[in-house]
Amino acid sequence: MPVKPDILKVTATAKSRLFQVEEIELRFSNGVERTYERLATRGRGAVMIVAIDADQNVLLIKEYAVGLEDYLLTLPKGLIDPGEDALQAANRELKEEAGFGAEALSLIKQMTSAPNYMGHKITAVLAEGLFPCRLPGDEPEEMEVIRWPLARLDELVSRDDFSEGRAIAALYMVRQRLAD
Amino acid sequence: MPVKPDILKVTATAKSRLFQVEEIELRFSNGVERTYERLATRGRGAVMIVAIDADQNVLLIKEYAVGLEDYLLTLPKGLIDPGEDALQAANRELKEEAGFGAEALSLIKQMTSAPNYMGHKITAVLAEGLFPCRLPGDEPEEMEVIRWPLARLDELVSRDDFSEGRAIAALYMVRQRLAD
Structure with a gap:
């Protein structure tokens, strides 16, 4: 498998009753840095x-x-x-x-x-x-x-x-x- | 098909760069009222x-x-x-x-x-x-x-x-x- 990116920082950016949004800063193994957003995962699935x-x-x-x-x-x-x-x-x-x-x-x-x-x-x-x-x-x-x-x-x-x-x-x- | 619930109110409750959360108040055809949250849909799919x-x-x-x-x-x-x-x-x-x-x-x-x-x-x-x-x-x-x-x-x-x-x-x- 490829080398996973380094997670540089995770920041909570928005929050409601059900949803929480996180901003995540990554550095890929080739040196490219990116900032993504994702929904935070809570619960047991x-x-x-x-x-x-x-x-x-x-x-x-x-x-x-x-x-x-x-x-x-x-x-x-x-x-x-x-x-x-x-x-x-x-x-x-x-x-x-x-x-x-x-x-x-x-x-x-x-x-x-x-x-x-x-x-x-x-x-x-x-x-x-x-x-x-x-x-x-x-x-x-x-x-x-x-x-x-x-x-x-x-x-x-x-x-x-x-x-x-x-x-x-x-x-x-x-x-x-x-x-x- | 069943009668759809009436949408009483839609309120934006949280917003980030990518995501927008809405709270939606519904009245089902049996009179039961509920408030749900959903992600707002943007774009063309x-x-x-x-x-x-x-x-x-x-x-x-x-x-x-x-x-x-x-x-x-x-x-x-x-x-x-x-x-x-x-x-x-x-x-x-x-x-x-x-x-x-x-x-x-x-x-x-x-x-x-x-x-x-x-x-x-x-x-x-x-x-x-x-x-x-x-x-x-x-x-x-x-x-x-x-x-x-x-x-x-x-x-x-x-x-x-x-x-x-x-x-x-x-x-x-x-x-x-x-x-x-």
Whole structure:
């Protein structure tokens, strides 16, 4: 691997309730210096759940995404709470958002979102052996749950209301895992 | 589709050179009110390029990602400049970052990154008919370019240094497109 740049200085430059921006001064191994901005990473990361039922359907949720000001189809997801590992967080979020628990949970891949601008990580988790179980969550409205056949993944990916890159990646990885 | 929430108020709450944070007050159709934060979206979006050579290799770059403070394997990508469409931006970024132009460019999918927190969009573009052509870019150091066989995509996805969800999604979508 190349020699990493030296980090000369990290300065907090802006802060809101959720976000904190850092300015980071670097010197690359060739001597070039650059100043970048990134979002500071807090917390324990997040999980995204690919829940597959006995008929090989994936559970999708329809959720309002304030970044887009529209409803989207996506996978259940959420932050890992203190004291939880990724699998425990996945099972809790699945119960809160989709109303199902899972007998079998397995790690698929830890993904990054926009690594040039933030260190946030989200772990894709495969959930199988589903059973009805609802935990109260913090959602402002009940989410519609849609069962989509994994065999029709390409059709799902072609929809404008299914756009989240990490969810597309998670579904293709799970399809590959289940085919192996 | 569900009835969208009413947007009651949008307030700028923090600002840095690159980032601007907004607080947004919503009333959902069931009457529940919530206040969220999101990153404001500026600019014309971004492109991510899946460049495939005559031997069915994809061109990867090794780039320092300041959000992770490490080098990563990823796809060439960058912002769409004023006056460019996505295909023009893709060809320029491919020349700047990988040293190749493309005779044939096609849109694969416009993806979102973290739509609950930001409206940023990135369009995956398939580039074929590659020819050597380098444009000077704004990179602090020359990027290493790696040719990776598309047939070994699953092995790439299993690597810890290939983690960007949007890049994983783009590669699976292109593999599907080329197989159709």
